[in-house]
Amino acid sequence: MALLEIKDLHAKVGDREILKGINLTVNAGEVHAIMGPNGSGKSTLAQVLAGRELYVVTGGSVTYLGKDLLEMSPEDRAREGIFLAFQYPVEIPGVSNMYFLKAALNTIRKHHGIDELDAMDFLNLVRDKMQIMKMDQTLLNRPVNTGFSGGEKKRNEIFQMAVLEPKLAVLDETDSGLDIDALRVVSGGVNAMRSPERAMIVVTHYQRLLNEIVPDFVHVLAEGRIVKSGGKELALELEAEGYEALGAYDEPEAVGRV
Amino acid sequence: MSDSTNTIETFANQEYKWGFVTDIEADAIPRGLSEDVVRLISAKKNEPEWLLEWRLKAYRHWLTLKEPTWANIHYPKIDYQNIIYYSSPKAKGDGPKSLDDVDPELLKTYAKLGIPLQEQAILAGVAVDAVFDSVSVATTFKAKLHEVGIIFGSFSEAVKEHPELVRQYLGSVVPISDNFFAALNSAVFSDGSFCYIPKGVKCPMELSTYFRINAKDTGQFERTLIVADEGATVSYLEGCTAPMRDTNQLHAAVVELVALDNAQIKYSTVQNWYPGDKDGKGGIYNFVTKRGACRGVNSKISWTQVETGSAITWKYPSCLLIGDNSVGEFYSVALTNNWQQADTGTKMIHIGKNTTSTIVSKGISAGHGQNTYRGGVKILKSATGARNYSQCDSLLLGDKCGAHTFPYLEVRNTSAQVEHEASTSKIGEDQIFYCRQRGISSEDAVSMIVHGFCKEVFRELPMEFAVEAQKLLGVSLEGSVG
Ligand SMILES: Nc1ncnc2c1ncn2[C@@H]1O[C@H](COP(=O)(O)OP(=O)(O)OP(=O)(O)O)[C@@H](O)[C@H]1O
Ligand SMILES: [Mg+2]
Numbered sequence: 001m002a003l004l005e006i007k008d009l010h011a012k013v014g015d016r017e018i019l020k021g022i023n024l025t026v027n028a029g030e031v032h033a034i035m036g037p038n039g040s041g042k043s044t045l046a047q048v049l050a051g052r053e054l055y056v057v058t059g060g061s062v063t064y065l066g067k068d069l070l071e072m073s074p075e076d077r078a079r080e081g082i083f084l085a086f087q088y089p090v091e092i093p094g095v096s097n098m099y100f101l102k103a104a105l106n107t108i109r110k111h112h113g114i115d116e117l118d119a120m121d122f123l124n125l126v127r128d129k130m131q132i133m134k135m136d137q138t139l140l141n142r143p144v145n146t147g148f149s150g151g152e153k154k155r156n157e158i159f160q161m162a163v164l165e166p167k168l169a170v171l172d173e174t175d176s177g178l179d180i181d182a183l184r185v186v187s188g189g190v191n192a193m194r195s196p197e198r199a200m201i202v203v204t205h206y207q208r209l210l211n212e213i214v215p216d217f218v219h220v221l222a223e224g225r226i227v228k229s230g231g232k233e234l235a236l237e238l239e240a241e242g243y244e245a246l247g248a249y250d251e252p253e254a255v256g257r258v
Numbered sequence: 259m260s261d262s263t264n265t266i267e268t269f270a271n272q273e274y275k276w277g278f279v280t281d282i283e284a285d286a287i288p289r290g291l292s293e294d295v296v297r298l299i300s301a302k303k304n305e306p307e308w309l310l311e312w313r314l315k316a317y318r319h320w321l322t323l324k325e326p327t328w329a330n331i332h333y334p335k336i337d338y339q340n341i342i343y344y345s346s347p348k349a350k351g352d353g354p355k356s357l358d359d360v361d362p363e364l365l366k367t368y369a370k371l372g373i374p375l376q377e378q379a380i381l382a383g384v385a386v387d388a389v390f391d392s393v394s395v396a397t398t399f400k401a402k403l404h405e406v407g408i409i410f411g412s413f414s415e416a417v418k419e420h421p422e423l424v425r426q427y428l429g430s431v432v433p434i435s436d437n438f439f440a441a442l443n444s445a446v447f448s449d450g451s452f453c454y455i456p457k458g459v460k461c462p463m464e465l466s467t468y469f470r471i472n473a474k475d476t477g478q479f480e481r482t483l484i485v486a487d488e489g490a491t492v493s494y495l496e497g498c499t500a501p502m503r504d505t506n507q508l509h510a511a512v513v514e515l516v517a518l519d520n521a522q523i524k525y526s527t528v529q530n531w532y533p534g535d536k537d538g539k540g541g542i543y544n545f546v547t548k549r550g551a552c553r554g555v556n557s558k559i560s561w562t563q564v565e566t567g568s569a570i571t572w573k574y575p576s577c578l579l580i581g582d583n584s585v586g587e588f589y590s591v592a593l594t595n596n597w598q599q600a601d602t603g604t605k606m607i608h609i610g611k612n613t614t615s616t617i618v619s620k621g622i623s624a625g626h627g628q629n630t631y632r633g634g635v636k637i638l639k640s641a642t643g644a645r646n647y648s649q650c651d652s653l654l655l656g657d658k659c660g661a662h663t664f665p666y667l668e669v670r671n672t673s674a675q676v677e678h679e680a681s682t683s684k685i686g687e688d689q690i691f692y693c694r695q696r697g698i699s700s701e702d703a704v705s706m707i708v709h710g711f712c713k714e715v716f717r718e719l720p721m722e723f724a725v726e727a728q729k730l731l732g733v734s735l736e737g738s739v740g
Contacts, residue, residue, distance in 0.1 A: 050695050054687075078697040090692035093683065094710025103706065104696035111697070143710070160696065 001066055003028045003199050004049075004168055009060035011048050018044045020224035021060070026168070029196040033210055033235060034203045036221035037243050042203045043087050045221070046172045049201075050084040051077050064168070078104075079111035081167030085157035085174050087203075092144035097156065100144045101126070101163055108164060129162040133189045150177030158189045169193070170201045175209040187212030207239045280363055286345035286476065291338055293317060296445050299344050303414050303448075306421060316434035316444030323438045329601040330630040330662055331570050333506070333543065341508060343446045345476045387411060387451045387467045399463065409454040410465055413481055416452035423454055427485050431514035431551045431578070439510040439545040439572075443479045447512065450480035455490035455521075464720055466495040469511075477508040484514070486521035488554065493524040495723055506534075506569060510545045519554030519581065524562070526719050527575075528727055531567035533734075536625075538597030541569025548575035552584035552613075560587040561604065562718040564727040566734040569598060574632065576605035579613035579641070586615040589715040591727075593734055594627025594659070603633035603650075603664075608641035608674070617648040620712050623659035624735060634666040637674040644674045653711050654684040655704070655735070683711075705732045 004026040011019040018041045026032055034042055048055050049062065051074035062069040069077065092100065106116040117125065126140065133155055145153050154174050161169055171190070175183055190200070190213050202213060210218075210232065218234040219226045222243060228234065287298055296317045300310040325336070386398045387410065403410050409420060417424050434444040451467040469480060486492055496513075509531060515523050525548075534541025544567075550559035561575040577586030588604035606615035621629040635646045652661030663680055685707050693703035709716070709728060716724045 050691075052691055074691065074694040075697055075699050078695050084695050086692065086695075090686075090688045092689050092692070092707060092710070094713065095706050096710075100693075100696070100698075100706070103698055103702065104693075107697045107699075107702075164696070 002026065002063070003065065004069075005061075005063040007061045007063075009045075009048070009062060010058045011044060011055045012058055013044070013055050017058070018055070018224050019048065022221075022224070022226060024219065024226060026199045026201065028167070028199050029194075030217065031194065031200045031202060031213065031215045033215035033218045033232075034201060034221055035205065035218060035235065035238055040221045041224045042221050043172055044224075046084055046087075046170045046201070046203060049077075049170055050074060050082060075107075076111075078166075079108050083161050083164055083166030083169045085154075085161060085169065085171040087172040087176070089145045089148075089153040089157055091146045091148075093146045095144050096140075097142055097144050098126070098140045101160055104160070105163055126163060129159060132162060132192055133159045134185050135159050151179060151182050154178055155182060155186055158186050162189055162193060165193075165198075167197065168199050168201070170203070172203045173205070174202070175204055175206060183209065184212065207235055210235045280366075286342050289340055289342050291317075291341070291343060291446065295343055299446055299448060302344065303417070305417060308425065309417060312429070312434070313445050316441050317446075319435050320438065320441035320445055323441055325438050329572055329632070330628065330664075331572060331599045331601050333570055333599075336508060336543065338442075342476045343479070344448050346448075387465075388470070403461075403463075403465075406459050406462065407456040408459060408461060409452065411452060413447075413450040413452045413483070416483075420452075420454070423485065424452065424483070427483055427514065427516055428481075429514075431516060431549050432512050432547050437547060440512050440547040443481060443510050443512045443547070446477075447479045447481040450482045450511070451484075452482070453484040453492065453494065455484075455486045455492045457487045458489040459487075460490070461492040464493050464495055466497065468497045477510065479509075480511050482511070482513040483516075484523060484525070485516045486518065486523050486557075488519045488521060490518075491522045493526070493720060495526045495528070495720060497528050497530070506541060506543050508543045508545070509568075511547070513546070513548040513575075515548075515550030515559055517550065517552050517554060517557035517559050517581075517584075520556045521554060522558045522560075523550060524560045524720075525550070525575070526723060527561075527563040527565070528719075528723060528730065529563065529565045529567050529571070530730060532569075533567050533596065533598050534569040536596045538569070538626075541598070542567065544568035544571045544573065546571075546573040548573065549578065550576070550586070551578040551580060552586060552610075553580050554584070555581040555610075556583045557581050558585040558587075560585075560589070560718070562587075562589040562715065563591070563602075564715070564719070564730065565590070565592040565600060565602060566730055568600075571598075571600040571602050573602045574604055576607070577615065578607050578609065579615065579644075580609045581613075582610040583612045584610055585613070587718075588615075588617045588619070588633075589718045590619045591622070591712045591715045591731070592620070592629055592631075593622040593731060594624070594629045595734060596625040596627065598625075599628045599630075601630040601632055603631045605634040606636070606646060608635075608637040608644040608646070610641060612643040612645075613641055614645045615647075617646070617650070618714050619648075619650040620715055621650070621652045621661050622655070622708060622711065622731075622735075623652070623661050624655035625659060627659045628662070629660065630662040630664065632664045632666075634668070635676060636668045637671050637676070639670045641671050642673050644671065646674075646676045648677065649679045651680065651711065652682040653708065654682065704735065708732075708735060 002025045006022050006024040009019050009022040036042055044055055057070055102122050109116055154177055178186060215232050218230055218232060220228040296313050300313055400411060432440050434441055453465060455461055484494060517523050531542035531544055552559050559577050565571050575588060579586050586606050592600045592602050594600045604617055617633055619631045621631055623629040631650045637644045650663055654661055661682055665678055690700050690703045716727060719727055
């Protein structure tokens, strides 16, 4: 059974249709890269998978671990192992990063009938993960993402993923805003989490990330559809030729532009 | 409408859990206010002549005053002739001599409110004075406090047993002419708590008064007076609830604090009067004058309030910083939900040298709630080296509520240092979604954010009550989660 099966998924925001029939199957252990022009719907797909109500699903289906994902609340999806690393992580003033992450971990553990961690055990767990991510201890005691630099926010997302150990991680442009060293550290953190039980969908614009996190599959999303899929070499072609040469634009209005 | 938006908008509609009515026979006087009513109240309490005169003076002054209109609150005109100014549970004989004589219905009422009056069952380390409608019905741990010379009990009793102390301090911080509601209270106040901590005594336990309005159409006008003599220390907590009724009830209290040299008073309030229903029907009109005078050098008065109840709150716990090096503090969380309105804040008057004050105000608005912070800092010419720090933050839940901030500043001494910070934030759909994506429910997300917002104030509350206050805040905001 596939971990995630998306069939003919349509979604709109307001009156505007953004996803126009997405098909994608992701098995445990696989890493899928999704590339595509700005505004093509990559983040929308990520948000729909996470259950954001702002985006209304108008057709198609999504099955996750054999269950109808679209029926599940966002928190249940998270508790069942779906993790979204946000393109724009949200600031929550007044709530410490540490407290937040502990609350998240414990609700997920509780959901699976596992004992909640006390402060000491949590600290021990977090210390290990922090080392992998080369996270500064002070970031843990600060309010969630509040005043973090762009790179710190992205690093914090992957750090959270490392603590929460999801089954399906969707990373939305986690590389944007990272300097070269940080990119290496974050990629290292992501690679350390690759496992036969875990799948990842990595949204990116750049080959440099895929040099570090080598995908099994690459998909090109344009105008709300996956217009091309291939192996890791597809990303290299894209980098060399651009989206247009690949026929990524086959919508009438795009053609009309030529 | 999305679930998260819904969460934020309705994050407020939990039932009021303290809204029951105690079925008890009451001794009430007819509606309305006149000199005769003032005399009648005084007579019912067997008061000395000087106190009656004081009341009458207050009443006559009140007649010359107009109800203030400057606050950012809106309510129908109060008919002062349609209020019952005195109501007490009918006592068997002469009124309770000890807890054994207290009507079991009353004991049950307080037990239901989580305030057991049987001493063995009481929260260890808290002495309680229980005020029911117009009178104090019981005070716990009196004997134990008496051993160290502390006087703690009902105001009426203090008038009889310690008239010299009452006469010396009554009205010395909030004079009868202070304002419309203070004058009214001075004329008709029925009971309240009195507390005197003698020289050098550190009060060995938390003192607390629990106010309960039960009778219908009755106003509650209590008066609290706390005096900490030289080097004395006391921490005092006030709690209050009322039944759910669809008419509005008036609560106009006065609290006076006096701190002499090196004395410290910490006064904490968890105000949970009935706020009215979700359509704004009913609820308490809470017009309260609270003021502390730091008369002595190095004295300190600290107000902490968590205001979650009442349809209308009009309240400005203030400090007169008279003694050199005296310290005034005000920590406040005010929550307005549904149709509640709060206009609250503080006044810090710096008179002595090197006086310092700290103001931390956190306003939370949900539903159609309107929350106004009104704070004054006044530094007189004499207050060389005075310092003030003010911080006032507003948090909005949803887009139908409002937050307003009116800081007033008057500095007449150039050596003063004054700092003011303010912020307004909103719990956004994106924040709630971010939490949910990490497995945290909307309800927990909102309470996490709200608690984070209030943390600096909760830190100031005595331990047991900090937990209570957090719960209360959760309850006051609950139900908005779809
Ligand atoms: N909340 C919204 N309201 C209105 N339009 C939206 C909203 N969210 C997304 N859109 C629109 O939907 C389209 C797809 O946006 P999306 O964020 O999914 O693109 P993307 O592929 O992630 O782009 P990028 O590479 O720039 O991150 C864009 O045209 C965007 O403006
Ligand atoms: Mg995007």
